[in-house]
Amino acid sequence: MREMRKAQRQKDEVWASGVFDKAPYVTVSMVRPDGTPYGLPLSLVRSGGRTFYFHCADEGEKIDCMRSNPIVSLSAVSRCTPKYEEEKNNFTEYYDSAVAIGRAEIVTDDAEKIAALRLLCERFLPKYMEHFDEAVNRSLGRTTVVRIDLLEPPVGKSKP
Numbered sequence: 001m002r003e004m005r006k007a008q009r010q011k012d013e014v015w016a017s018g019v020f021d022k023a024p025y026v027t028v029s030m031v032r033p034d035g036t037p038y039g040l041p042l043s044l045v046r047s048g049g050r051t052f053y054f055h056c057a058d059e060g061e062k063i064d065c066m067r068s069n070p071i072v073s074l075s076a077v078s079r080c081t082p083k084y085e086e087e088k089n090n091f092t093e094y095y096d097s098a099v100a101i102g103r104a105e106i107v108t109d110d111a112e113k114i115a116a117l118r119l120l121c122e123r124f125l126p127k128y129m130e131h132f133d134e135a136v137n138r139s140l141g142r143t144t145v146v147r148i149d150l151l152e153p154p155v156g157k158s159k160p
Contacts, residue, residue: 011098011156019098019156020046023076028054028148030104032061033068044074045119050150052102053116058144066104072148074100093159100154107145116145 020026029039038061044052052074056062066072079096107113114136121132 011158013153013155015158016098016100016154016156017046017049019078019096020044020052020074020076020100020154022078022096023098026052026074026076028062028104029073029075030062030065030071031069032065038062038065039073043120043124044148045116045123047116047119050100050102050153052148052150053107053119053145054148055117055120055143055145058142062146063106063144066106066146070104071151072102072104074098074102074148074150074154096156096158098154098156100150101152102148102150104146104148107147110140112147113140113143113145116147117143 024043025041026044027039027041028044029037032038040062042054042056044054046052075097076099077095077097079094081094082091083094084091107116117136117140118132121129
């Protein structure tokens, strides 16, 4: 990871991981087979230290991109507060953000897929976990789960 221009705002891996955990969406950026960029906000969940999961359909642009080039970039913002500072006659923004680089891979093991889907449901819809087993039994065969393993520690940035 490149050195940050304002190094005093840089945060460590633990802090950056917290940003990813709090952000409702993480932008996953990848490269299309023709070399053009492709990025979209996805609902990710982190498992352990440096592994993320999301689910999607078994075909489409994300899958095409990952098959062509599995290296992805993750970026997230968990806090964003624009502010006009009257005493300084200054417009600014206070934020917490994180970035990371990883390798995306389609999960083929059913036990890992179920565990990842459980983590996603526990994060985003914890009140409905009593329906999880029925839903996963019904849709596991047509649900694609993607694992992203980070290739280096995530980096955070904050303007408090």
